[in-house]
Amino acid sequence: MIRAYHVTKRYGDVHALRDVTVKLGKGEFCYVTGPSGAGKTTMLKMLYGAVQPTEGKLLVGGVDVSRLSKRRLPYLRRNIGIVFQDFKLIPTRTLAENVGLALEVLGTSRDVIDRRVNAVLGIVGLRGRGHEYPPTLSGGEQQRVAVARAIVNDPSILLADEPTGNLDGAMAIEVMEILQAINLRGTTVMVATHDTGLMNRFPFRKLRFEAGRLVES
Template sequence: MIPIGPVIRLYHIVKSYGDRDALRDVSVTVDKGEMVYITGPSGAGKSTLLKLLYGAELPSSGKMLIGGVDVSKLDRHSLPTLRRNMGVVFQDFKLLPRRTVGQNVAMALEVIGAAEEQVRRRVPAVLNIVGLRGREDDAAGVLSGGEKQRVAIARAIVNDPPILLADEPTGNVDGAMAVEVMEILQAINLRGTTVLVATHDVGLMDRFPYRRLRLVDGKLVAGAAPRARA
């Protein structure tokens, strides 16, 4: 498990695609239990930074420590371990529409070999947290956008991971529902989970004020260190 202290440390991270630098010399520290926005205009590198954090991409150079473990040169076999310690939420939900809400959430428990009894206990509990109590047997495909995002969040936190990454989690939901999604993320953060949210919704950031890592053209221009350290 990830220890107490800075949970994420990035040192001089560069990510290049051919001649183009998506991230340029990004150094960031995120403390355990913090909630942080990754913000900036489209193409600034927000999603790229999240991809590096959940191991979908490797940095071209620099060092990344997550929970004290160097994941800058993560091999394929270590990837599942990283992802079991990290929930990820996407703008497009990434749910299986033909499966039920409960089955979608249970996937994250099944991959770690959780016992059926644990699945039966954890899934309703986590659906309760996201406001979908009693909806286990509904087909995921018939839910509204906001409900789908809440199922995706439930799946991301069902293993109780120390870190939750959310890539534009309110991008596909309307205003009122976006606030609800943010309230859920905030509640999860209050339970001790470190939450990183990539968004460019200034209104939401103003309403839920947390540290903002601002990226412009792949360069971090604000919010590199936790407020107390700044």
């Protein structure tokens, strides 16, 4: 599903990633871990085409993102869901509108949007709450809405960058349980985190980075 060959990313003089070679199979769950500044976010950004490798080759679901044109980026993104630490929900839109937006942009019919939105709100434990607004929800609930938004398209890959970074312990566990459930339905999941407690509780493969180098996989 994901293959990196000798991938390097430099920002000027900063080596964010150095000579990373790794393979991830379809349906795997894995962590991207390591200290702050190790290159975790850069690794995920390359996978969804937000930054390009300086050197090396990177294949995501058969798409060579190391030489992807801007024009073909939406095609890659359709196959990838993304969750961020800070949720990034639109506060003035209902939960259902937030979750369905990606489908509206694609011109999906109202019927199909409603059906998909209800289904994914159910998956994240928020069935029937689509009419509510993000600011009235707890942090954990907001992150679950963000997860629902990320999977509304039924992507084959879900990327999450410190998804539990702003959540307390109980809410973090709820979000991890949902990510695990999504993985069990066949989605490849990558979670960037440095929360060792959470990684021990939910033991999966770890890609550990230190100063841009992959030191454990």
